[in-house]
Amino acid sequence: MARLRRRSISMRLMMMNMLVSGVALLLACAGFFTYDQITFRQGLVRTLSAQAEIVGSNSVSAILFDDPKSAANTLSALRSSQNITAAGIFTIQRQPLSQFVRNGSGAIDNIPALPPNRVESHWFGGAHVELVREILSEGKPIGFVFLRASLGEIDRRLRRYALIALAVLIISLLGAALASSTFGKSVAGPITQLAETAQEISRDKNYAIRVPALAGQNELTVLVDSFNEMLRQLQASHDELEQRVAERTRELVSANQELEAFSYSVSHDLRGPLDAINGFSYVLLKQPLEPQTREAVESIRASGRRMGVLIDDLLNLSRLTSSAMRSENVDLSAIARAITEDLRRSAPDRKVEFVIAPKAEVVGDAHLLQIVMDNLLRNAWKYTSHHESARIEFGISHENGRTVYFVKDDGSGFEQRSAARLFQPFQRLHSTAEFPGSGVGLATVRRIIQRHGGEVWAQAAVEQGAVFKFTLGSSSASVSAD
Amino acid sequence: MATVSIAADSQCRPLSRRRLFWKCVRSLIVLAPLAAGSHDLAAQQQPSESQIKAAYLYNFGKFVTWPPGQATNQDLFVICILGKDPFREVLDATVRGESIGKKQITVRRLSRMPDAAGCNILFISSSEQSRLGQILADAQRMHLLTVSDMTHFAERGGVIGLVTQQDRVRFEVNRQAAEQSHLALSSELLKVAVRVIASKAER
Numbered sequence: 258m259a260r261l262r263r264r265s266i267s268m269r270l271m272m273m274n275m276l277v278s279g280v281a282l283l284l285a286c287a288g289f290f291t292y293d294q295i296t297f298r299q300g301l302v303r304t305l306s307a308q309a310e311i312v313g314s315n316s317v318s319a320i321l322f323d324d325p326k327s328a329a330n331t332l333s334a335l336r337s338s339q340n341i342t343a344a345g346i347f348t349i350q351r352q353p354l355s356q357f358v359r360n361g362s363g364a365i366d367n368i369p370a371l372p373p374n375r376v377e378s379h380w381f382g383g384a385h386v387e388l389v390r391e392i393l394s395e396g397k398p399i400g401f402v403f404l405r406a407s408l409g410e411i412d413r414r415l416r417r418y419a420l421i422a423l424a425v426l427i428i429s430l431l432g433a434a435l436a437s438s439t440f441g442k443s444v445a446g447p448i449t450q451l452a453e454t455a456q457e458i459s460r461d462k463n464y465a466i467r468v469p470a471l472a473g474q475n476e477l478t479v480l481v482d483s484f485n486e487m488l489r490q491l492q493a494s495h496d497e498l499e500q501r502v503a504e505r506t507r508e509l510v511s512a513n514q515e516l517e518a519f520s521y522s523v524s525h526d527l528r529g530p531l532d533a534i535n536g537f538s539y540v541l542l543k544q545p546l547e548p549q550t551r552e553a554v555e556s557i558r559a560s561g562r563r564m565g566v567l568i569d570d571l572l573n574l575s576r577l578t579s580s581a582m583r584s585e586n587v588d589l590s591a592i593a594r595a596i597t598e599d600l601r602r603s604a605p606d607r608k609v610e611f612v613i614a615p616k617a618e619v620v621g622d623a624h625l626l627q628i629v630m631d632n633l634l635r636n637a638w639k640y641t642s643h644h645e646s647a648r649i650e651f652g653i654s655h656e657n658g659r660t661v662y663f664v665k666d667d668g669s670g671f672e673q674r675s676a677a678r679l680f681q682p683f684q685r686l687h688s689t690a691e692f693p694g695s696g697v698g699l700a701t702v703r704r705i706i707q708r709h710g711g712e713v714w715a716q717a718a719v720e721q722g723a724v725f726k727f728t729l730g731s732s733s734a735s736v737s738a739d
Numbered sequence: 740m741a742t743v744s745i746a747a748d749s750q751c752r753p754l755s756r757r758r759l760f761w762k763c764v765r766s767l768i769v770l771a772p773l774a775a776g777s778h779d780l781a782a783q784q785q786p787s788e789s790q791i792k793a794a795y796l797y798n799f800g801k802f803v804t805w806p807p808g809q810a811t812n813q814d815l816f817v818i819c820i821l822g823k824d825p826f827r828e829v830l831d832a833t834v835r836g837e838s839i840g841k842k843q844i845t846v847r848r849l850s851r852m853p854d855a856a857g858c859n860i861l862f863i864s865s866s867e868q869s870r871l872g873q874i875l876a877d878a879q880r881m882h883l884l885t886v887s888d889m890t891h892f893a894e895r896g897g898v899i900g901l902v903t904q905q906d907r908v909r910f911e912v913n914r915q916a917a918e919q920s921h922l923a924l925s926s927e928l929l930k931v932a933v934r935v936i937a938s939k940a941e942r
Contacts, residue, residue: 318927321798323791323907327931395801395839 267445271437278433279426286422293414301340301386301406302379308335309377309390309402316346320354320392320400328355335404342385343405349398356403368403384408447477451484464492517575524572531568535561563689570697574682577704582622589617589662592630593651600638608646609638614653617662619729625705632698633664633725639692640723641668659728667722676715702727791908792901793826793833796886799899800839800860802928803884806921816842817857821849821874822864825888852877863887863897871895879920893936898922902933909933 312331319327328346332355335344345356345365356365368389371378379388385407392400447468454468467485471478538558546554590613597611619626634649641647650665671679671686678684682700702725706713710730717723786794800816816839820826834844847858852874855861861883863874868889875896878885885897892900893911898920900911911934917924918938929935 315927318798318802318925318931321801322795322910322931324909324931330930394798395837 266448267438267441270441270444271434274433274437275430278429282422282426282429286418286425290415290418293418294411297411297414298381298386301408301410302388305341305379305386305388305404305406306377306390308338308341309388309404312344312346312404313390313392313400313402316354316402317392317394317399320346320348321394323354325355329357331355332357338406340406340410341404342407343403345403346392347401347403349400351401354400362405362407365403365405368401381408444477447471447481451481454484458488464488464495520571520575524568524575527568528565531561531564535565567683567695567697570695570701571682574697574701574704577625577628577701577708582625582708584620585623587619587621587623587626589619589626589630590615590651592627593617593634596631596634597649600634607642609641610646610648612648612650612652614651617651617653619662621709621729622705625708629702629705629727630664632702636698636725637664637666637668637723639694640670640687641666642692643669654726661726661728663724663726665722665724670717670719670721670723672719673717676717679715680713787829788903788908789826789829790833792888793830795901795908795910796830796860796862797834797837797839797844799884799886799928800844802925803917804923804925805859805884806882814842816840816844816859817847818844818860818862819847819849819855819858819883820862820864821852821855821867823866824848825864855881855883858883860884860886863889863892865889871897875916879916882920882922884920884922885916893934898924904933912936914938 312335315331316328318324319331332344332346335341336357341359342362343356343358343365345368346354347368348354351368353365358364362385369378369380369387371389371391376393377388377390379386385405388404388406390402390404391398392402450468454466458464458466467488468481470485471481535558538554538561541554542551542558593613597613601607601609601611630651634651637649641649644667648667650663652663652665654661654663669687675686679686679699680703683696684700685694685696687694703713706727706729711728713725713727715723715725796818800818818830818834820830824830830846834846837844847854849855849858855877858881861878863871863885865888867874871889875885884899885892886899886901887897888901893913893916894900896913896916898913898916900913902909902911910932912924912929912932913936914924914929915936915938
């Protein structure tokens with residue numbers, strides 16, 4: 258994989274180099290050739306023009322005295338110019354006085370007309386250029402010189418150019434390839450090394466690895482050095498973080514242990530005096546008492562019992578926090594069913610409709626989740642008790658991609674702004690006389706849900722019922738969450 | 740009209756396809772009157788012998804240099820005809836509006852040699868054959884370019900003798916005679932002469 262990437266990066270560099278040099282060379286060749294073509298054509302026309310002028314001025318007398326032999330003599334001087342394939346001297350009436358046509362060139366059947374007010378003109382054809390020049394005597398035209406020159410030389414030059422360009426192209430492409438493979442290694446090598454190291458680090462989480470430093474001073478060395486520096490900082494902060502977490506954890510654990518030990522001992526130590534209060538108030542009640550006194554002792558006894566419940570709940574809460582958590586498959590639906598049947602049995606004459614979603618299967622601690630469901634369902638049961646009929650639902654919904662479990666009732670509800678307070682220990686929204694309870698239940702629920710990595714919240718309105726919703730952490734994903 | 744189309748066709752020889760179209764169009768536009776003109780000229784037929792001789796007579800002037808300081812007219816180039824004029828109006832028509840250098844050409848007809856003062860070219864009519872010796876002597880003294888179509892004129896001491904060979908008017912040049920008259924003949928002229936009688940120095 259890394260090897261392939263390295264090849265592709267140096268390959269790309271090489272291709273780029275070769276492309277750039279190839280294109281530049283071809284453009285340069287095209288430019289040179291165009292320039293050469295233009296100058297060659299101009300030069301050719303100049304030479305032809307000069308030759309035509311010489312021939313013209315040397316054939317004045319031949320034309321004036323109608324002497325083809327002399328004209329032929331003059332023309333014969335052109336035979337040495339190999340590129341001239343045809344030449345002729347014509348009278349002003351365009352009658353040929355003398356002409357010669359080299360083998361392979363067409364006869365001069367007619368000479369092109371000059372544009373008005375021009376002494377000389379030329380025409381480029383496919384394979385030749387033709388030039389016509391007036392012959393003047395005393396400023397008056399008396400005839401024409403016609404020259405036709407082959408453009409074969411242009412083709413030869415083109416072929417020569419193409420050969421040279423091809424040779425130079427091959428050489429420079431080879432050079433570019435060589436240069437790319439040499440310099441490419443020095444560029445692509447470190448980059449590949451960087452990429453491999455980065456990959457290794459993100460795979461192994463090993464921040465101790467370093468990229469070997471490069472010699473020299475350029476962007477790549479800066480890159481490598483910066484990369485290494487970043488790694489060093491990353492490692493330092495990583496180590497520091499680990500250390501700090503460990504420290505905090507140690508502190509927290511000890512603080513927690515102290516706290517638990519404290520709350521346990523407090524609860525435990527409170528039990529002694531309470532038992533005494535309960536016991537002696539019981540003894541008192543066995544005695545004949547004034548009705549007023551009896552009522553006071555009854556009140557003491559009731560408060561004592563309530564205090565016992567509170568202490569039990571507190572002990573339970575602290576035990577929940579410290580007990581080890583197991584991870585197993587738990588069927589919340591089955592738990593809910595068991596609890597609701599239990600509730601129904603306790604008050605068979607209440608009209609309560611239970612709706613329980615099937616197959617709410619999650620991963621978590623069965624005992625703890627049992628406590629959660631018990632609290633939520635018993636709350637719903639309790640806060641619908643003032644209504645003639647009620648409906649209690651346990652269901653599953655999906656919000657923002659999370660699976661949310663809820664227990665919903667249509668009981669007395671509460672004000673939404675008080676919702677957050679509910680989950681604090683001993684915080685109650687209703688009086689004990691209205692709805693009995695210690696105020697520890699929802700705090701317990703929250704503690705358990707938090708230990709599962711989830712969260713719990715409530716929505717309600719007065720006399721409109723309440724919904725308690727909770728999620729479980731990702732590790733407790735619902736098995737049948739659809 | 741036939742001439743036009745022929746001229747256009749021959750103009751439209753394959754050059755390059757791109758040029759071809761414009762060349763044809765151009766030749767049709769430009770050549771049409773020209774072709775018609777050359778057709779007229781062709782219809783006029785070959786020039787007559789006296790027309791050719793008249794043209795030669797004035798063309799000789801272009802290839803000859805007269806000695807400086809000669810008492811000829813500064814503005815005129817004078818062609819004189821001695822004796823019976825064989826050209827009549829043909830010569831006048833030929834030289835009309837023509838000039839040599841900046842000198843305008845005029846024609847004068849003489850009956851006797853003393854009138855030849857101021858002449859550049861002296862055409863001696865064959866009617867003067869009997870008096871040739873004296874005429875040539877006078878002409879040499881007056882630095883005249885003597886021309887005649889009488890037989891063996893150059894051999895007999897004339898500078899340029901017109902001869903007819905194979906229906907073509909040609910000429911012979913006597914360089915010795917030219918030298919004696921202090922006339923410089925251009926090599927261009929000698930090049931087209933059928934015969935050049937060399938000067939004494941060359942012999």
